[in-house]
Amino acid sequence: MSLLHSNKRTHRCGELRATDIGTPVAVYGWVQSYRDHGGVVFIDLRDRTGLLQLRCEPTPHAAAHAIANTVRVEWVVAAIGTVISRGNNANPKLPTGTVEVAVEALEVLSEALTPPFEIKDGLETNENLRLQHRYLDLRRPELSRNFVLRSEAMQWTRQYFTAEHGFLELETPILMKSTPEGARDYLVPSRVHPSSFYALPQSPQTFKQLFMVSGMDRYLQICRCFRDEDLRADRQPEFTQLDLEMSFVTQEDIEAVLEGWVALIWQRALGVEVKLPLRRMTYADAMDQYGCDKPDLRFGLPLHDLTARLRGRVEFRVFVDVFDAGGIVKALPLPPSDLITRKDLDKTFPAEAAPFGAKGVAWARVGAAGPGGVLEWSGPVAKGVSEALRAELNEVLGLVEGGLVLFVADKPAVVNASLARLRLVCGERLGKMDPKAWSFLWVTDFPMFEWDEGAKRWGAMHHPFTSPRADHIGLLDTDPGAILAQAYDLVCNGTELGGGSIRIHRTDVQAKVFRTLGLSDEEAREKFGFFLDALQYGTPPHGGLAIGFDRLLMLLCGAHSLRDVIAFPKTQKATCLMSESPNTVDERQWAELHIAPRRV
RNA sequence: GGAGUGGUAGUUCAGUUGGUUAGAACGCCGGCCUGUCAAGCCGGAGGCCGCGGGUUCAAGUCCCGUCCGCUCCGCCA
Numbered sequence: 249m250s251l252l253h254s255n256k257r258t259h260r261c262g263e264l265r266a267t268d269i270g271t272p273v274a275v276y277g278w279v280q281s282y283r284d285h286g287g288v289v290f291i292d293l294r295d296r297t298g299l300l301q302l303r304c305e306p307t308p309h310a311a312a313h314a315i316a317n318t319v320r321v322e323w324v325v326a327a328i329g330t331v332i333s334r335g336n337n338a339n340p341k342l343p344t345g346t347v348e349v350a351v352e353a354l355e356v357l358s359e360a361l362t363p364p365f366e367i368k369d370g371l372e373t374n375e376n377l378r379l380q381h382r383y384l385d386l387r388r389p390e391l392s393r394n395f396v397l398r399s400e401a402m403q404w405t406r407q408y409f410t411a412e413h414g415f416l417e418l419e420t421p422i423l424m425k426s427t428p429e430g431a432r433d434y435l436v437p438s439r440v441h442p443s444s445f446y447a448l449p450q451s452p453q454t455f456k457q458l459f460m461v462s463g464m465d466r467y468l469q470i471c472r473c474f475r476d477e478d479l480r481a482d483r484q485p486e487f488t489q490l491d492l493e494m495s496f497v498t499q500e501d502i503e504a505v506l507e508g509w510v511a512l513i514w515q516r517a518l519g520v521e522v523k524l525p526l527r528r529m530t531y532a533d534a535m536d537q538y539g540c541d542k543p544d545l546r547f548g549l550p551l552h553d554l555t556a557r558l559r560g561r562v563e564f565r566v567f568v569d570v571f572d573a574g575g576i577v578k579a580l581p582l583p584p585s586d587l588i589t590r591k592d593l594d595k596t597f598p599a600e601a602a603p604f605g606a607k608g609v610a611w612a613r614v615g616a617a618g619p620g621g622v623l624e625w626s627g628p629v630a631k632g633v634s635e636a637l638r639a640e641l642n643e644v645l646g647l648v649e650g651g652l653v654l655f656v657a658d659k660p661a662v663v664n665a666s667l668a669r670l671r672l673v674c675g676e677r678l679g680k681m682d683p684k685a686w687s688f689l690w691v692t693d694f695p696m697f698e699w700d701e702g703a704k705r706w707g708a709m710h711h712p713f714t715s716p717r718a719d720h721i722g723l724l725d726t727d728p729g730a731i732l733a734q735a736y737d738l739v740c741n742g743t744e745l746g747g748g749s750i751r752i753h754r755t756d757v758q759a760k761v762f763r764t765l766g767l768s769d770e771e772a773r774e775k776f777g778f779f780l781d782a783l784q785y786g787t788p789p790h791g792g793l794a795i796g797f798d799r800l801l802m803l804l805c806g807a808h809s810l811r812d813v814i815a816f817p818k819t820q821k822a823t824c825l826m827s828e829s830p831n832t833v834d835e836r837q838w839a840e841l842h843i844a845p846r847r848v
Numbered sequence: 849g850g851a852g853u854g855g856u857a858g859u860u861c862a863g864u865u866g867g868u869u870a871g872a873a874c875g876c877c878g879g880c881c882u883g884u885c886a887a888g889c890c891g892g893a894g895g896c897c898g899c900g901g902g903u904u905c906a907a908g909u910c911c912c913g914u915c916c917g918c919u920c921c922g923c924c925a
Contacts (some may be wrong), residue, residue, distance in 0.1 A: 287882030301885070321875090337883055345885090357917050362876060373859065430925035450925085478849095562895055564894040594888045603851080711925045809918095820918070 249325040249354045252276075262298020266346045268331045275300060275350060276357075278387065279323045280367070282316070289316040290348075293327065294367075296392045301339070301348040302327050312354040322367065328353045360526035369809075372566075379825040382816055392814050394805045397517060401801065402470060405490060406518055408509050415468040415492070417419050418459055420452035422472070428777050429712065431475035434485070442842035451794055453711060456493040456780045457751055460790040462781045467493040470797065479820045481809045482799060486818075490746070490800075493792030497513035499734055499750055502791055503690060504530075506738065510688065517804045520686060527689040534691050539578070539668030541694075544742030545687040547680035551667050552579045552645055554655075563632035566610060570657040577657040580667050580674070581639075584614075584650030587677050593627075597715075601656060601666035609670065612654040614647045615835070623649060672742065683806060688740045696720070696731035697764065705766040710735040712761055714749040724760045738795065745800055748793020755783045 249698045255274035264273070280292040280299055291302040304316035312327075319325060329351040364381055365373040369390040378385040409415035412428035426447035427434045433447035451473050459467045469491045476485060494502055504525070511522040527545070534541050537550040555576040558567060567577055582588065597609045611632075615624040622639045624630075633641070645653060654670055654809055676680055696716050699704040704727050708714065716724065720731040734750035752758045758780065762772040772780065801813035811817040818824055838844060 281885080281887095283884050283887050285882050286880065286883065287885080288884080289882090290887085292883055292885070299885095303883085305882075334883090337885090339885055341885080362858070366875070369889080372916070374855080376855085377859085379917085391901085431923085453925095475924060478922085482925085483924070605921095708925050714925095734910070819916085825917090 249274050249771060250351065250357075251328060251535055251784055252357065255326070255328050259759060260297040261295045262343060263291050264300060264331055264344050264347050264349075266333065269333050269347060270545065271331045272328070274326065274328045275287045275302075276326050277324070278360075278367075279319050279321055279325060279567035281321060282319055284317060286313070289313065291316060291319060291325070291327075293325070294387075296389075296396070298344060298389075299341075299342055300344050301334075302329070302351050302354075303332075303348050304351045304354060305540065309352050312351050315354045315356060316351070316483055316747075317825075319354075319356060320360065320362070322363055323356055324358035324360070326355045327351045329580050356630055362582060377827065379811075379817070379819060382826045391812060394801065394807065395815060397804060398813060399800050401513055401517060401797075401804070404513060405470065406468070407510065408512055409466075409468045409492070411507075413466065413505055415466040415494075416464055417468050417470075418464060418473065419469060419690075420449065420455040422448060424449050424452075424455075429708075429775075431477050433620070434474045437841040438845050439840050439842075441599050450475050451489060452491055453713065454776065456491060457713065457790065458779070458782055460493055460495045460751075461785065461787050463788075465495050467491075467792070476822075479818065479822060481811075482802065484798070484810050484817055486824050487810070487814070490795040492748070492794070493790060495788040495790045497789070499692075499736060499789060499791065502748065502750075502793060503736065506793065510738075513800070513804070514686065522686060522688065525761070527687075528692055530693040531691055531695065532693065535664060538671065539664035539666075541691055541737065542744045543668075543679070543689075544672060544675065544690060544737045546682055546685045546741055547678075549675055549680070551579065551664075551669050551671065552581065553577075554641070556646075557640065557644070558638075561634070561637050562629075564610070564629050565632075566608065567629075567655075569630075575658050576660050576663055577655055578663050578667050579645060580654040581645040581647055582652040582654070582674055583678070584648065584652075585678055587679075588652060588674065592677075596838040597654065597670055597673070600669055604665035605662040606656050606658055606666035608656075610657070612653045612655075613623060614642070614649055614651040614653070616649050616726050622666055623647060629653075629655060686740060688738070691737045691739055692735075693717075693732045694728070694735040694737075696733040696735075696761075697728045699729065706764055708761075708765060709733065710747065710749050712765055712767075713751045713758070715752045716761075721757060721760075724757075724764055728764050734791070736793070740803055743799055743803060744796070745803075746793055746795035748791065750789070750791035752787050753783065753787040755780060758783060 249561055251274065257276050259275055261275060261277045275293060277293040280294040283290040287306055289304045291304065293300045293302055296535050304313045306313045327349060329349040331347050331485065332350045334346055335346050363376055364369060365384070365386050367384060367387045369388055369461060423436060423446040426435060426445060431450050434448065435446065436446040438444040438446060438809050452469065453473055456467050470668045471489055472486055473489050474486050479485065494590040494632045507524050511524055514520045514522045531541055534543050536553060539551050558577055559571045562568065593611050593761060601609050610629045612625040612629045614625040615626055618624045620635055622635050623631065623642050625638060647653065656666050695709050696839050698709050698713065710733055714733045716731045716733055723731045735747065737747035738745045738747065752761065759769070759772070798810050798813050801807070802810060805813055807813055816824065816826065823829065
């Protein structure tokens with residue numbers, strides 16, 4: 249009879265310690281490695297909790313030793329024996345290193361092909377190969393560890409919101425209605441209704457609001473969302489969202505509940521005490537000072553808008569042309585450092601800024617004080633700047649001898665995007681991105697609408713159910729661009745963890761917002777009729793937010809890609825190399841769904 | 849849709865101005881070995897150089913195309 253039936257597992261591999269010496273055990277796992285000394289055979293046994301050394305000697309358990317001689321890497325084995333001390337032969341690298349199991353019986357439960365890559369940490373194998381054999385990649389401790397934390401974080405999250413804050417965990421449909429706003433939908437053709445399609449949820453936005461209309465009061469879901477857009481290291485076509493909604497609350501109430509959760513997760517996962525309340529910054533300030541709406545505030549290096557100071561006062565050709573075209577100039581002052589070289593100024597920085605539309609990066613090096621007592625400049629910008637202006641800029645930018653200033657001049661969007669990027673590049677180069685530092689902030693007061701130049705219409709910056717600030721509702725008729733929304737994003741170390749808003753709970757305001765977005769009453773009814781109907785039956789003031797759960801895990805795990813925290817991720821072309829999805833299907837299936845392949 | 853980058857034994861890589869039989873390390877297979885833990889020693893096997901064209905006396909190397917991975921721009925309310 250197999251050991252599996254006669255000897256239930258007593259311990260996981262990583263659990264045994266010196267206090268277990270003398271204990272009879274039954275252990276199960278994968279062979280990490282074996283070392284055959286002719287006599288004694290050592291086997292490192294692995295499961296997701298760690299490694300354990302087995303010792304098999306020829307006597308008195310000859311049968312076990314004979315089997316030990318045959319085992320190979322990644323075979324699955326069971327062993328029974330006794331925990332003994334390793335004495336002077338302890339291995340300080342392993343948590344179980346002070347003990348080993350003197351094996352009395354050994355059984356091979358499963359043989360294994362030689363794996364296509366070694367199952368160990370720190371290997372730099374082709375991502376291709378790893379994704380094809382994802383189940384093997386997941387055996388690697390540095391990866392499986394991420395999923396242990398993922399599981400724990402989910403449990404802490406459910407516990408916190410349901411038991412401590414009165415949330416209900418509720419589910420919403422996966423087969424939903426397609427609406428053309430936002431990201432591209434994944435569509436599912438209906439068999440029963442020819443030419444009709446379901447859409448997979450980009451987020452359960454309307455449904456969670458309907459839960460508030462239903463009186464569920466507080467809703468929580470850890471839900472899968474789908475967006476058919478191109479991938480990035482931090483974007484997968486399906487991802488997991490912590491979705492929340494609350495009734496009878498203000499923005500501050502929602503932020504407070506979330507902050508408590510953030511503190512709890514960081515405390516339990518990393519032992520880090522997050523100081524509450526979290527920092528807040530308006531969208532306008534973030535754009536002005538950091539050029540983006542998710543600044544990494546582990547370090548300073550703020551940007552300075554010099555447009556007003558420089559216009560009409562510099563001869564530097566590039567700036568003059570940009571001013572004539574209505575553009576702006578912003579500066580990124582940097583402290584003295586030999587970590588930033590001439591090559592960076594000439595090559596790296598322009599290359600980093602180019603993808604955002606910047607035609608170049610101007611710069612000035614700050615030298616010693618000249619005859620007039622003003623720090624001198626060298627570099628492309630230096631010549632066109634008078635001594636008086638230089639003195640002024642030295643003061644405003646806080647420049648010191650040996651320092652450096654980077655300038656980008658262009659349209660505001662280009663200037664902000666490229667300098668935001670350069671700020672991160674310099675922060676990294678100057679060693680200011682401490683992986684153990686955690687800088688959270690709420691970005692608040694987002695604009696309600698942004699002008700879509702291509703479509704010549706207003707678009708919702710967050711989504712069309714976001715409530716304007718109460719005192720800005722009047723501007724819906726006069727100046728939509730000036731309206732600020734009751735919307736907020738949670739940012740950590742330059743990553744947008746999530747965002748949300750107070751929702752519109754008045755039908756008249758919702759109707760006006762749709763109109764501003766260029767949706768006629770008929771169009772709004774067609775798309776969101778069920779939702780607008782519901783709002784008329786007594787809607788509580790409500791709001792909520794959604795957190796990108798995978799991105800949160802990325803931060804907690806120190807992962808550089810979402811793929812490291814999603815068990816079975818897709819490639820950049822949205823395929824699964826392991827299961828080979830998506831795949832073609834039988835023509836009969838096309839026919840059933842009333843669709844036909846398009847001739848290419 | 850666009851830009852960049854990579855693809856050579858199972859794996860990670862090297863491979864010169866185009867020039868003998870494409871190498872190394874690790875892994876794998878066999879043998880020896882009773883305290884290893886990156887075990888050690890001896891021996892061995894293992895290659896559609898991503899794929900398809902082209903240039904050339906000769907292509908892993910040069911040119912064109914294509915497929916796949918990754919990073920980024922566009923896109924992601």
